[in-house]
Amino acid sequence: MNRHIRAALVLVLMVTVTACSPRPAVRYVTVSEIKASLPATPVIAGFDIDDTVLFSTPGFYYGLANLDGPDGKNKYGSNPLGSKSFWNDMNGQFDNFSLPKASGRALIEMHSSRGDKIVFITARDSSQVSILPKILAQSFMLSNPAIVFTCNAPKKDFIAAAHVVIYYGDADSDMDQAIKASARPVRVKRSPLSNNKTSYVNVGGFGEDVLIDSEN
Numbered sequence: 695m696n697r698h699i700r701a702a703l704v705l706v707l708m709v710t711v712t713a714c715s716p717r718p719a720v721r722y723v724t725v726s727e728i729k730a731s732l733p734a735t736p737v738i739a740g741f742d743i744d745d746t747v748l749f750s751t752p753g754f755y756y757g758l759a760n761l762d763g764p765d766g767k768n769k770y771g772s773n774p775l776g777s778k779s780f781w782n783d784m785n786g787q788f789d790n791f792s793l794p795k796a797s798g799r800a801l802i803e804m805h806s807s808r809g810d811k812i813v814f815i816t817a818r819d820s821s822q823v824s825i826l827p828k829i830l831a832q833s834f835m836l837s838n839p840a841i842v843f844t845c846n847a848p849k850k851d852f853i854a855a856a857h858v859v860i861y862y863g864d865a866d867s868d869m870d871q872a873i874k875a876s877a878r879p880v881r882v883k884r885s886p887l888s889n890n891k892t893s894y895v896n897v898g899g900f901g902e903d904v905l906i907d908s909e910n
């Protein structure tokens with residue numbers, strides 16, 4: 695066989711094999727199934743906040759899109775997420791407009807019923823004023839919720855330091871960091887209305903369980 699023809703055949707075979715390799719099926723689970731999979735004794739459950747337990751797009755949308763600064767520009771400058779003033783407003787006021795997710799409520803209720811300790815680990819910046827403890831307490835019937843602000847640092851060390859056994863998040867980075875911290879990652883789906891479109895390309899691709907119908 696002519697070696698050009700042979701090379702072409704090998705190429706066609708490779709493309710066919712690649713195209714036909716099935717992606718592993720995404721493993722969807724219910725809250726009851728997660729509960730049944732947990733140890734009998736209480737564990738520490740970690741939660742991301744934005745798009746996992748709170749639909750906080752309203753505040754982030756204003757922070758990123760407003761034109762209320764001088765000369766019709768963004769009042770938080772060209773990099774709102776790097777602005778202290780933005781985080782003071784986001785953590786201090788805008789969470790009044792964040793909606794608790796039904797899936798977050800179901801998860802937290804399940805963990806609370808088991809007597810598990812709940813800790814929130816968020817990449818948000820900390821701020822002088824924060825209504826987050828109040829919002830999380832009211833939304834999820836928690837007293838004095840523990841919140842760790844990583845200020846955009848990777849979450850791995852914080853998840854490990856808090857001895858988190860199971861970590862819920864919406865982002866690919868949440869799954870990655872949970873795995874690196876030797877915690878079990880569980881994916882909560884992001885609402886299609888979220889204005890955060892980053893770090894969300896590999897749902898189920900980390901081998902994590904994905905909470906079914908968790909967009910809301």
Ligand SMILES: [Mg+2]
Pocket residue numbers: 742743744745746863864865
């Ligand atoms: Mg998130």
